[in-house]
Amino acid sequence: MLEKKDISLEKAVLIGIVTKDQDEDRSKEYLDELEFLTYTAGGDVVNRFTQKMDMPNPKTFIGSGKMDEVKQFIKDNEVGTAIFDDELSAAQERNISKILNCKVLDRTNLILDIFAQRAQTSYARTQVELAQCEYLLPRLRGMWTHLERQKGGIGMRGPGETEIETDRRIVRDKIALLKERIRTIDKQMSVQRGNRGSMVRVALVGYTNVGKSTLMNVISKSEVFAENKLFATLDTTVRKVVIQNLPFLLSDTVGFIRKLPTQLVESFKSTLDEVREADLLLHVVDISHPNFEEHIDSVNRILDEIKSNDKPTIMVFNKIDAYKPEPFDEDDLTSEKTTANYTLEEWKRTWMGRIGENALFISAVNKENLEEFKKRVYDEVRKIHIQRFPYNHFLYPDYEIENK
Template sequence: MGKQKSYETAKEQETAVLVAVTRKTQPEEKTREYLDELAFLTETAGAKTLKRFSQKLEKPDTKTFVGSGKLAEIKAYVKEHDVNMVIFDDDLSPSQLRNLETELEVKIVDRSLLILDIFALRAQTAQARTQIEMAQYQYLLPRLTGLWTHLSKQKGGIGMKGPGETEIETDRRIVRERISLLKEKLKEIDKQNFQQRKARTNLVRVALVGYTNVGKSTIMNLLSKSDVFAENKLFATVDATVRKVVLNNVPFLLSDTVGFIRKLPTKLIESFKSTLDEVREADLLVHVVDISHPSFEEHIEVVNRTLEEINAGDKPILLVFNKIDQYREQEMEELNDMGEGAEKPTLQEMRATYMAKMHNPAIFISASKRINIEELREELFKRVSEVHYQRFPNNLPPEE
């Protein structure tokens, strides 16, 4: 036997360029921020960003998403630097995908495919893997014609996990059959989950929600004294995790759910219906916000919109601003850049801001630095005990 080639297992890190098309009225700062998020998604998926391209258009080009001049610029850079793929910050139509692959001759990944890929990497349970596989097939179905030709030339990498590795002969009929099978499988999982939730109906249920990477899993670990996976990457948590927590002798169930993000693929929301039931059926939502992020207000809006989409917009909400230690550092850097000296804002000063008045009360914490966690516990206890004693009036605590 001849010596086996090693290039299939020893893969180099994939390289990418990022592309965003924005309206002419959108500020440069906002475009830069959106590309920052796309770069973070790319890094989370395991690739290295080499360059960013952006173009202001009234609407994306129907054939190639970007204009001909910008496309030529991207093509020249991709060839010169031997780039593996081009990632777009929006969803591409099947025809745009085909045209771009023909023109650029590299792998084309749009925002939905990138997010689906990260979910495929992160999924641990059979339920999450089934949900993601179905979302991937639903994404691929209208794109089969152009995509399979391209996939035949690929060996792994971003956008190639799960269904992407299916035989090229796979056609629409087989994919539709697979989607039907996965839907049936998810129905069974839904039934099992419903029975599990029914068995614990009486306990008060609290769900952590928020934009991705705001620190929900760290808060979950703090409150439940458990060890839920947490790291500084987008979508570190895909599977819903439920833990029993007891505060001052009052028990409740705390769930850590998948983070939301702008332009979250609709198919993914549909596929994650059973996971998001933890949110829909909760008695209280703890909306965690990364206050150190420059666009935290937009993130709040994205989460609120997504909650409306999954019919959970009317739930009682406790707003928790996390990462106040990083917010202080950021504020200080900005003041120093302006040549001014100032002390870091105190908790009292933060509570007096408009942010605190958005919800009363709003809690300001740093989960990683254990700052002001006791106030969070106290407010949670107050909210949870109200529901608990309504549900179990015979368990009222003795009067002092």
């Protein structure tokens, strides 16, 4: 249920496909996520359209019959935006815009728009602008639809191409300028990180909207912005945290998402330096989400991309207060029990049990099991600290002794 807002929400329709690699359940889940993205961006989803296909139509993504259905709905309901769940090619976007006669976005464009809204600092704005320029460059031809109608006119073709090439050169120059600006800010931030001394660094990582910022607020007693929307945090926030008398640095990083645009992974790699340079990762997972295992895989793939998948990691399964397994009828011999029916105790006996003490189950909102969480983090940070400063470990006695 969307909250009432002062501004009127943009009416939008969502369009996805069902393929052999993406069944109906998976397609529905992606569209649920796309709807949440649309809401975060300021849109109101009024309808969804899906079509079963072997592969997307290279010209219009979906078939002509389904496209007519979408077109009629948009016309009848005065919808201003059509959002596709996968990235569209420049040609597809151009063809669809002509048919639907409305604003056409794909998942990448939508995520870029949210990032643009959420970017607060100069650094985040620069990274978003770079990603937008890299997304725009191959699509510039579509911006010149006013020339296409005159393509056959005498003397019109040359100037049209010249204008497009001029724009391409401007965008390329802009990309080079933004990359240089990011390199400069990176150097400044590297100096700042160096000035923090040799304190142990701990980074919160995880899928978007899993409760990283809420957990950071609870642990560091700070007021990091947290909201039930995707990508509430773009800028990395670093806080000094003390558990008992052991200080360390805790950083809250940008959340990941499936089908994360390549441009964003590239432009935000520098923001993820906090993850690269961390001594310990706290991988926060929303265990109440029905497909949290897929979220874990998505995060691990990006960690692998930035060469941070081999760091010491504690899996923090958050939102246990919201976890509700689907009911299962033991007497129904025709039904088969799936992971959707697992209780938390049953989950703990799966692969989570093999992680052992590196699997924690908490509720950051209700502050459930936070003492166990703090103790585990304390133990791991203390171990790293002793390795780094072998002669100072007597300053940090065991957690159990301090709590007597």
